[in-house]
Amino acid sequence: MDLTTLSETALQDVRGKRISHIFQNPQNGLNPVYTVGRQIGEAIRIHDHGDPEVPVQRQVVDLLDKTGIPEASARVDDYPHEFSGGMKQRVLIAMALACDPDLLIADEPTTALDVTIQGQILRLLEDLQAEHDMGIIFVTHDLGVVSEIADRVVVMYAGKVMETGTVEDIFRNPSHPYTRALMDCLPGRGGSMDRIEGSLPDVTDPPAGCRFSPRCEHATEACRSGDQPPLWGVDDGDTHEASCVYYDAEHDEGELADGEDATGGHQ
Numbered sequence: 001m002d003l004t005t006l007s008e009t010a011l012q013d014v015r016g017k018r019i020s021h022i023f024q025n026p027q028n029g030l031n032p033v034y035t036v037g038r039q040i041g042e043a044i045r046i047h048d049h050g051d052p053e054v055p056v057q058r059q060v061v062d063l064l065d066k067t068g069i070p071e072a073s074a075r076v077d078d079y080p081h082e083f084s085g086g087m088k089q090r091v092l093i094a095m096a097l098a099c100d101p102d103l104l105i106a107d108e109p110t111t112a113l114d115v116t117i118q119g120q121i122l123r124l125l126e127d128l129q130a131e132h133d134m135g136i137i138f139v140t141h142d143l144g145v146v147s148e149i150a151d152r153v154v155v156m157y158a159g160k161v162m163e164t165g166t167v168e169d170i171f172r173n174p175s176h177p178y179t180r181a182l183m184d185c186l187p188g189r190g191g192s193m194d195r196i197e198g199s200l201p202d203v204t205d206p207p208a209g210c211r212f213s214p215r216c217e218h219a220t221e222a223c224r225s226g227d228q229p230p231l232w233g234v235d236d237g238d239t240h241e242a243s244c245v246y247y248d249a250e251h252d253e254g255e256l257a258d259g260e261d262a263t264g265g266h267q
C-alpha cells in the first residue's frame with residue numbers, strides 16, 4: 001500500500017490502528033495536562049476499537065498491566081509527571097498497542113533511558129511482538145541494541161539504504177564501507193568516530209552518486225556520478241545486499257579489503 005497517495009480519511013484508518021509509533025523521548029510523547037488513562041483511552045475511542053462490552057477504562061487498565069505498570073488500576077488516573085522515564089515509556093507502548101497494530105515503529109525508544117531500564121523495555125517489546133504477532137521497525141544508532149533485538153537489519157545513511165541482511169549477515173560479514181566503519185567505531189575494535197572523517201551531507205542537496213562517497217576511503221570517480229548504486233547481492237546470499245559499486249558483477253568484493261590498494265587504481 002502506497003501511504004503517500006492515501007486520503008486523510010484513509011490514512012486515519014492506518015494511523016494507530018494498523019501502524020503505531022513510539023517516540024524517542026517519552027516525556028515529549030505524553031500530554032502533561034491529561035491523565036495517562038485518558039490519553040490511552042482516546043486511541044481506543046477514536047478508532048472504535050476493542051470489545052464494546054468492556055468499558056474503555058477497563059481496557060486501558062489491562063493495557064497498562066500488560067506493559068508492566070504495577071498497580072495499574074491505581075495508576076490509570078495519574079498524570080505523566082507522576083511516572084518515571086521508564087514507566088512513561090511503558091505508558092507510550094500501551095498507547096501504541098491500544099488498537100492492536102500490525103506494525104509498530106519504535107524510534108529510538110530506549111535512548112533516553114538508563115541501561116537497566118533499556119534492557120527491560122527491549123524484553124517487553126520482544127514479548128509483546130510475539131504475543132501480538134506484529135512487526136516492529138526498530139530505529140536506533142546503537143549497534144548493541146540491534147544485535148539483541150533485530151532479525152533483519154537495514155543500514156541507512158543520509159536517507160538511503162546502504163546495506164541490508166539478517167542480523168548474522170550484518171554482524172558476521174559487514175560489507176558496505178559505511179557499515180564496516182560503523183563496526184570499527186564499536187568499543188574494543190580499536191577504532192573511534194574519527195574512523196569516518198567528514199560529516200553528513202545535506203539531505204536536501206545530496207552529493208551525486210553514492211551518498212557516502214565524500215567520506216568513503218574506497219570511493220572512485222564512478223561513485224561520484226549518477227544515482228545511489230543499486231543493492232547488489234553479497235556472498236551469493238539471497239538475504240544480504242549492499243549498495244556499493246564493489247558488489248556489482250564487474251568487481252571482486254575482495255577489492256574492498258581494508259588498508260589495501262588492491263583495486264588497481266582505487267584509493
Ligand code: SF4
Pocket residue numbers: 176177178210211212213214216217218219220223229243244245246
Ligand atoms: S559505492 Fe563507492 S563511495 Fe559508495 S560505499 Fe561503495 S566504494 Fe564507497
